[in-house]
Amino acid sequence: MTVELNKRRKRPAWHKLSVGRVRPLTEDSLEVTLAVPPELREAFAFKPGQHITFQRVEDDGSEVRRSYSLASTPRELAEDGTLRLGIKFIPQGSFSAYAKASLAPGDVLEVLPPLGVFCTEPDPARHYGAIVAGSGITPILSIAAAALDAGATVTVLYSNRTGESTMFAEELAELERRHGERFRLHHVRTRSEGASPLLTGRLTPERLREVLAGLVDPAEIDEWFLCGPYEMVLGVKEVLETAGAAEIHTELYYVD
Numbered sequence: 001m002t003v004e005l006n007k008r009r010k011r012p013a014w015h016k017l018s019v020g021r022v023r024p025l026t027e028d029s030l031e032v033t034l035a036v037p038p039e040l041r042e043a044f045a046f047k048p049g050q051h052i053t054f055q056r057v058e059d060d061g062s063e064v065r066r067s068y069s070l071a072s073t074p075r076e077l078a079e080d081g082t083l084r085l086g087i088k089f090i091p092q093g094s095f096s097a098y099a100k101a102s103l104a105p106g107d108v109l110e111v112l113p114p115l116g117v118f119c120t121e122p123d124p125a126r127h128y129g130a131i132v133a134g135s136g137i138t139p140i141l142s143i144a145a146a147a148l149d150a151g152a153t154v155t156v157l158y159s160n161r162t163g164e165s166t167m168f169a170e171e172l173a174e175l176e177r178r179h180g181e182r183f184r185l186h187h188v189r190t191r192s193e194g195a196s197p198l199l200t201g202r203l204t205p206e207r208l209r210e211v212l213a214g215l216v217d218p219a220e221i222d223e224w225f226l227c228g229p230y231e232m233v234l235g236v237k238e239v240l241e242t243a244g245a246a247e248i249h250t251e252l253y254y255v256d
């Protein structure tokens, strides 16, 4: 038997991708579509839930690197050669402010191929659950679309201030129309009225326990995905663990 001692792992390399489309999603977020040429499709192959990283040199010469989850599915990459992502503007944010002010079709970005373990291989027999806030919906859109296409069931609890500030609302409504009973979407509104008193107000641990008792049976969910601000994700994780959740994946976008 031959043992290869010096087998080196290939380091991911930066590539230049051009922007195909920029579209506002809400007043403070936009969707960016990147074109991936055929020779780079293999390098940019991904699992739903993974993220890419941009690198940009600022006017003062400093280098900025920021990660963004992919909202599109592997099927879109294979069929159309595109990747889609959603960027929410952060006041005084370096990359998001640049994207808001000047990102346009034809621009070329320096991009690191997809990475991350916030993902799964969709299994038609599984019921996936997600609890997210704001831009945390981005990887869930990809996971939900791929899982539903595979025949799985998906439940999403998605918290936003209002309907107008909800990223990817139309795409989620389209998934509901297409997949009916297998896609259960519950919008939580923190600064406007939700569909019921249970879905109105901040998603505190107390509120989540009530939602789990009345609306989403945690015993039905095989695998959970939590994405959003630090405090929300940790609070939700604790409640789910106490409720006996089997498998929980978390992704934190920002730690204060």
Ligand SMILES: Cc1cc2nc3c(=O)[nH]c(=O)nc-3n(C[C@H](O)[C@H](O)[C@H](O)COP(=O)(O)OP(=O)(O)OC[C@H]3O[C@@H](n4cnc5c(N)ncnc54)[C@H](O)[C@@H]3O)c2cc1C
Residues within 6 Å of the ligand: 051, 066, 067, 068, 069, 070, 085, 086, 087, 088, 089, 090, 091, 092, 093, 094, 095, 096, 097, 116, 135, 138, 139, 251, 252, 253, 254
């Ligand atoms: C794995 C991963 C995936 C991500 N995916 C997405 C995605 O799909 N969509 C998306 O919009 N973002 C996503 N992010 C966050 C993104 O990488 C940037 O951190 C975000 O866009 C802010 O970058 P910026 O350069 O605009 O702001 P910075 O220049 O980094 O920050 C400016 C100021 O705002 C504060 N700040 C930074 N982020 C936040 C925040 N979220 N809330 C409040 N204050 C903040 C900073 O502390 C700083 O004071 C992801 C992060 C990770 C780690």
